[in-house]
């Protein structure tokens with residue numbers, strides 16, 4: 633099938649969503665460039681065009697191996713940003729894995745520099761958010777870990793402001809391992825205490841951390857209600873979401889699976905139903921092993937639900 637028609641189908645079906653200063657409609661895209669795109673040996677700047685041709689409209693650039701300096705040229709970052717705009721792709725960055733805001737003082741200082749490097753590049757791209765993993769409890773109590781983490785994040789925000797970077801949000805992510813700071817409650821607490829910060833809700837991580845918590849639409853709805861209560865309706869309507877089916881053990885997350893493996897939860901469909909029923913406009917990033925292929929699946933599940941909903945409303 634030709635690629636362009638898919639893009640048009642998406643646009644036509646999302647007409648009901650208005651354009652505001654957040655994602656204008658539910659958007660779908662991969663965490664990193666897809667394996668098929670890699671084979672083309674093109675620079676990452678060309679990826680937004682590829683995504684648009686697939687009918688996708690979000691991309692999370694992976695800065696996950698970065699150290700204290702941006703590991704991308706400013707010109708490429710700017711070009712990626714321009715192309716994302718041109719091809720209507722919502723851009724975010726996944727920050728360095730080498731961040732631990734609950735470690736010792738040296739680790740926390742190094743972590744701040746790593747996060748600032750990622751946010752600097754995100755700013756060059758015009759990206760909306762830098763997702764990151766806050767850290768590991770280590771020897772700290774949960775209360776202490778969250779305190780030092782919030783303090784470090786506030787210092788990052790101060791330094792970003794001094795650099796004139798005010799448009800990129802920090803997006804601490806709900807984490808899948810029980811050794812990691814990042815329960816839903818902890819992430820919401822960080823968002824309550826640090827400005828310029830909005831949560832990244834990783835459904836697989838919440839599911840794995842809480843021993844397979846998400847089974848029904850009601851399980852998703854409870855979590856959305858909690859976010860609404862704590863951070864407000866604007867936040868819950870415009871969430872940044874990570875999704876993949878996941879396998880877990882008693883320690884939490886073990887390995888990501890594809891949507892073709894129904895034995896692994898959580899199921900995407902109940903969340904898609906809520907997107908329709910609650911008129912949500914999430915940016916949904918696929919972290920499945922087949923990335924964009926599962927983004928297309930998620931998008932099509934939502935389109936199918938929207939279509940059914942529209943048919944119901946027509947007399």
Ligand SMILES: [Zn+2]
Nearest residue numbers: 726763765805
């Ligand atoms: Zn992550």
